[in-house]
Amino acid sequence: MKKTLLPLVLFAALVAFLGVGLMRDPSEIPSPLVGKPAPAFSLTTLSGDKPFSPADMLGQVWVFNVWATWCVACREEHPLLVQFSKSQRVPIVGLSYKEIQAGDQAAGALSEEAKLQLARQRSLKFLKIAGDPYKLSVMDLDGRVGIDYGVYGVPETYIIDKQGIIRYKRVGPVTPEVLIETILPLIQQLDTPA
């Protein structure tokens, strides 16, 4: 009896392991940045106001959202961000990530300054049409700040607490489920004074 059951048990174990493996999304890599201070930077903004630095946001919970106009999945989540921003719950700061891509024909021979201009034009045009959920957006043309935040697939979304610690990272578009089940409760929790 026991002998005949053993292969079945082993098979079931194998199926369980493979099943769990299948359910996982291999493109989701746990971020080592959660629980660590948000990397510092100072970047020029989309509107061209004074440079922004994460330290400017100390004392409040905020959302940091990495986006670009060429990023299809960003457009997917954009309406939700616009809707969320209307609730005025917490500010969303955008990181315009490598708006001008390496293979960009239109920008091939442009100077850095002209590339920045082109990136601003494209981003502003997009936000004008699709709505602007951002308190401000910073321009990360060469992707260096993106690397510091471990960005590998836009869109990415971070929640940063009052002390400037990254408390959550989402890779891929924010869905209504993620917003309601994870992001909002976390913001609520971080926002209540201890």
Add this chain to the structure above:
Amino acid sequence: MKHLLIVCCLVAMSGWTHAGEAQPMAQDPQVEARLLVISEELRCLVCQNEALSSSHAELAEDLRREVRKLIRENKTDAEIKTYLVERYGDFVLYKPPLKPLTWPLWFGPFILFGLALVGLWRYLRLRKQLPSSRLDATGRAQAEQLLKD
């Protein structure tokens, strides 16, 4: 998201087929040589089964640029790897570090091998105890008789 990654990979590869713009040649062959050795052991985050050294994804290009910069700053291999692990996690390393979380990964196969050896040994011992299946003289005679009939 997954679609985006696939598109990214395809776009990266398409640049490769028609060779795109010429990459700036290595200004410093020593830096390039070290870059090659280090990035061989690093994973491209976008095309996950490619090493950072050979990936044509744009992020890989950026990361190589950062690694080049770190090499020029005379950072050690360990420091460069730490730089990437701090941002992307152990996932960027093709050789995962030895720590409690990765013990099953490093030692699991040996444990399984040990278990298999124990199983084999028990099986062989059990088989020895079974009566021999060879025929003795009377059995052989009986069998011959049966064959004749």
